[in-house]
Amino acid sequence: DVKVTQSSRYLVKRTGEKVFLECVQDMDHENMFWYRQDPGLGLRLIYFSYDVKMKEKGDIPEGYSVSREKKERFSLILESASTNQTSMYLCASSLDRALVGYTFGSGTRLTVV
Amino acid sequence: AQSVTQLGSHVSVSEGALVLLRCNYSSSVPPYLFWYVQYPNQGLQLLLKYTSAATLVKGINGFEAEFKKSETSFHLTKPSAHMSDAAEYFCAVSDRDLYNFNKFYFGSGTKLNVKP
Secondary structure, X not given: OOOEEEOOOEEEEOOOOOEEEOEEEOOOOOEEEEEEEEOOOEEEEEEEEOOOOOOEEOOOOOOEEEEEEXXXXXXXXXXXXXXXXXXXXXXXXXXXXXXXXXXXXXXXXXXXX | OOOEEOOOOEEEEEOOOOEEXXXXXXXXXXXXXXXXXXXXOOOEEEEEEEOOOOOEEEOHHHOEEEEEHHHOEEEEEEOOOOHHHOEEEEEEEEOOOOXXXXXXXXXXXXXXXXXX
């Protein structure tokens, strides 16, 4: 089975801190995605990547950046964390043009205080 | 861009009763459609998918969904609810446009509560 691993299940950070959320997948998937999940809003796409060193903005990229230096790793960066970035963050990966859907990580619940 | 509407943010059924979770999408061209389930403090798991083969799709845990092009719907059903079905369910659409091929659009989710 494909595994998508998010390095932290729970994180508490202070306002203004730089925050790194890490995601690693073990099945050589080309595509990786970062979503945030908030009650009543469902999943919203922050950034995605179709290849190493390639990134595309999703629907809500403001306040975030990403890095994909290796195929298996996709990092989400909060340059200066704010309280409105308190959320559940989900990483996902998929094969290029595959119809099997996404494989999701278990999520990171980030609280910014 | 696609949009996905899930009617009812919360649905409550009794154990053994029919489960019906509604999903409508906006595309005029039949897209690829998916249902995901999320248990508390976990990521999303794929329940089932429609990719232009049979319109009635069977998934895991006894769930199934029917694609109805005329209604732009992909409702999720299960004949008899079990306590373990309590979770949040997300409908998702993948656009067929080549550039957006692997980009999903999610509904806002429906939380299913199962009463004993």
